[in-house]
Amino acid sequence: MSNSSVPLSASNTMPDQAQKTRPVTPSPSGGGGDGPSAPKVDKPNVEELLKRMKKVDPAAARIT
Numbered sequence: 001m002s003n004s005s006v007p008l009s010a011s012n013t014m015p016d017q018a019q020k021t022r023p024v025t026p027s028p029s030g031g032g033g034d035g036p037s038a039p040k041v042d043k044p045n046v047e048e049l050l051k052r053m054k055k056v057d058p059a060a061a062r063i064t
Contacts, residue, residue: 053060
């Protein structure tokens, strides 16, 4: 057998890193696919929330 027919460097070549495809990063909106989305929930009433907080911790319910 003769090694002159196939150069050693050509027989075991690895692809260059520049040729690799990079994974696509998700969009900043956090969705766009078929997955579940954030639930549509109303904001809580601040006054009601402060009244409930006063029962638990009066100091934490103060508005600065």
